[in-house]
Amino acid sequence: MLLETVIFYSAAVLAIGGAVMMIRQQNPVASVLYFIVSLVAQAILYVQLSALFVGALLIIIYAGAIMVLFLFVIMLLNLRGERFEGSQSKLGSGTKFILSIIFFIEIAFVIKQMVFAPGTEIQAGQLADNFGSVEMVATHLFREYLYPFELTSILLLVAIIGAVVIARREKTDTEREI
Numbered sequence: 001m002l003l004e005t006v007i008f009y010s011a012a013v014l015a016i017g018g019a020v021m022m023i024r025q026q027n028p029v030a031s032v033l034y035f036i037v038s039l040v041a042q043a044i045l046y047v048q049l050s051a052l053f054v055g056a057l058l059i060i061i062y063a064g065a066i067m068v069l070f071l072f073v074i075m076l077l078n079l080r081g082e083r084f085e086g087s088q089s090k091l092g093s094g095t096k097f098i099l100s101i102i103f104f105i106e107i108a109f110v111i112k113q114m115v116f117a118p119g120t121e122i123q124a125g126q127l128a129d130n131f132g133s134v135e136m137v138a139t140h141l142f143r144e145y146l147y148p149f150e151l152t153s154i155l156l157l158v159a160i161i162g163a164v165v166i167a168r169r170e171k172t173d174t175e176r177e178i
Contacts, residue, residue, distance in 0.1 A: 022034040
C-alpha cells in the first residue's frame with residue numbers, strides 16, 4: 001500500500017507541476033512538451049485506478065497523436081517565444097496575486113468537499129467489473145457520446161485547416177515584401 005501511495009502522490013505532483021509549467025512557458029514548443037509530461041502522469045493515475053485501456057489511450061492518442069499535431073501546427077505557423085514577449089498582460093501583479101489566491105481557495109474548498117463529505121468514499125467492490133475496459137469505453141464512446149466525439153473531430157479538422165490558411169497567408173505576405 002505504501003508503494004501505491006508514493007506512486008500516486010508522485011504522479012499527482014508531476015501532473016500538476018507539468019500543467020503549471022505548461023502555462024508559465026513563453027515558448028509554445030516547451031509548453032507542449034510540459035503538457036505531454038502532465039498527460040503521462042495522468043495516464044499513471046488511470047493505470048492505478050485499474051483503467052489500463054484509458055491510460056493507454058491517453059498516452060497513445062493524446063500524448064502521441066494530438067500533441068504531435070499541435071507541434072506540427074506550431075512549427076507550421078513558425079511561432080516563437082520572442083514574438084510574445086512584447087505583449088504582456090494588462091493585469092497588474094496585485095490583480096494576478098489576488099486571482100491566484102481566489103483560485104487556490106476554490107481548489108481547497110473543492111478538495112475539502114471531496115475529502116470530508118460523508119458517504120463519498122468509494123469502496124473497491126462498488127466499481128463495475130469492466131471499469132476501464134475496452135468494451136465499457138467503446139460502449140460509452142460510441143453509443144452515449146457519439147455526437148460530442150464527432151464534434152471534437154470536426155473541431156480539430158477546422159483548427160488544422162485554419163492553421164494552414166493562416167500560415168499560407170503569412171507566407172504570401174512575406175513573399176510580397178521580398
